[in-house]
Amino acid sequence: MIELIDIEKAYIRKKAEPFVALRGVNLKLEKGEIFGVIGRSGAGKSTLLRSINLLERPTSGTVIVGGVDLTALGEKELQEKRKKIGMIFQHFNLLSTATVRDNIAFPLKISKLSSKAIKERVDELLELVGLTAQQHQYPSQLSGGQKQRVGIARALANDPEVLLCDEATSALDPQTTDSILSLLKDINRKMGITILLITHEMAVIRSICDRVAVMEHGQIVESGTVLDVFLNPVHSITKEFVSEVSDTLGNDTLSAFEGDGRVVRINFRGEQTYEPVLYETVRGTNATFAILQGTVSRMKDVPYGQLIVELRGSDDDVDRIIAELKTRGLAVNEL
């Protein structure tokens, strides 16, 4: 649905060398997925996001959305295509002198729909984002979460194929963040719209994204399914992000541990989380095990679990158990 090929962006600066904000970025989003890009401040996330609708034109490279090479379009065709790419912003960017209703109607008026069609579409959108009761209020009378709902309704007005979210929850408290993220998840599910979001919060990625790319110094340094990246982060910056939200077990347990067996951390994912995999594996040997700690959590809609266990038995048996668990697709790390 979205393809970025070899994107470079250099900002021209007065009295200084150009600043290279994107270096050889390649990215492919499938239709209907929620894709997150995470990075520290200055990593190039906004530049990347704004390259997709060419609000920021790359210095070189190709941007393809819905099969169309945007970098090859003239200004008029680009304006048309942009209607199919909705965008929401950290600070909402609403018209302060217009009501909720008029803010949402704005892109429809630009698209020159009839008054009747505009009224019907605005009513639908108000209902979708839960703001029918506030339709005649002004932005200053709304909470942050309500303002972002107006932003979402406005972005969806022209029925886009893609929704770009620029730090859409960064100005909101945790509870409001959850309600906005669940609205985005609902919209993705109901309308099949492809969502690309940028954030500096791994909690946002864990809560709604299917896949994630990690950016540093204008490059994508790691990408994959959210579950893979969470359970096996490779790059140091990814490990930092994961540790910020991770409920990784271990340190407290191990400092109090005095047993003789070998201690392992086992990560389960998906349906395996609820299967007696450990019991079945140990049963075929003369070893036993003791559970020292365990947790089950969710990443988007996928359950995952972690166990810290002491495996008691001969080295041969314990080696066999670890190998068998790995064969069954579990991540096992000896601590």
Ligand SMILES: Nc1ncnc2c1ncn2[C@@H]1O[C@H](COP(=O)(O)OP(=O)(O)OP(=O)(O)O)[C@@H](O)[C@H]1O
């Ligand atoms: N118009 C500009 N001129 C010069 N440099 C710019 C311009 N816009 C952005 N930059 C620089 O490009 C780099 C990437 O900026 P960008 O806003 O894409 O990063 P970001 O990851 O979104 O960070 P943040 O979360 O702080 O917005 C930064 O170092 C920034 O200072």
